[in-house]
Amino acid sequence: MYINSEHKKAQALLDQQKFEKALIAFNKALKIDPNHPDILSHRGVLHLHMNQKKKCFDDLELSLRLDKNYSYRYAALAYAKDFFGDTDTAIELYEKAVQVDPEDSISHNNLGLLMEKKGYQQKAKDNFEKADKLAKIQDEMLDKLDELEQKEDQFHQENESKKTKSNPLPKPGEGLKPKGEPLQPKKLQPEVPKTFKQVSKDLITKKSVFKEFIGFVKNGFKLKQ
CATH class of the missing domain: 1.25.40.10 (Tetratricopeptide repeat domain)
Structure with a gap:
């Protein structure tokens, strides 16, 4: 970030x-x-x-x-244009934002607000419906990610617990090789493939950051008091 x-x-x-x-x-x-x-x-x-x-x-x-290939850049400028009174340009920028990323629920929502402001009720309704649908999908994705993280964390905790029980720490003096005995070379461990959680985080960055960003923009770029 x-x-x-x-x-x-x-x-x-x-x-x-x-x-x-x-x-x-x-x-x-x-x-x-x-x-x-x-x-x-x-x-x-x-x-x-x-x-x-x-x-x-x-x-x-x-x-x-x-x-130019990131919808947020258009949305940020659109918000500023509307903030300083240029609603028409803001609408054009939000329209560009959803062209660049049709799944940008925030831009759909903000575009709907400006359409409503200009009196285009049907266009506003269409954008609100798209925004709600996309926001629901995003929320479901984050909920699923939460569930997967919890399950994966639980799995790792249980695994670590089993390892500790099956391989207790040696007592002082135990497990040491006699002096002069050559150490056996360690086998290289195969690369562990990325988990679903890691791949998901690669796609949407850290979940906490994603939620923070969504909240920040939904709040009209207003900072928390």
Whole structure:
């Protein structure tokens, strides 16, 4: 989630609403990793909170140019455009976001809100229905992932317990090879294939981060008090 230590520091300061200090940290983060779309996007959100329209747009637009295949880039800029009063452009950007990722439930939902705001009730309804359906699927995926994690953790705990019982620690002096006896070379262990949980986490990143991100965007990029 964080590109470097200054990026992490900047996000923490942003969470604490220490905007000026967060800005200094974001600037340092960009010196370490120039023009990184994640850092630019997050700094753009900071400028939004500081009500700095041009700087907000500059960061979010550059972030989008650097990473055009990620729907969030369009959605973040769309939110900022609507925030500063340009609803028509925001609609176009949300439409682009769902073209890039048709399963982006948040963009479908926010697009529905803006369609409703403009008086396009049927289009708004269509987007709300898509958003609800996709959100339900995402929630089910996360629930399944929770279940699989619990089962896998339980399996590993039981396995470790069995190993401890079947192979107790040797008493002092036991299990030691006589002096001068050559040690047998260890056999190389085959690479263990990734579990479903690990593969799932590769696809949607850490579950906690995914939930945090979803909550952050659903809350209109508002920080927790």
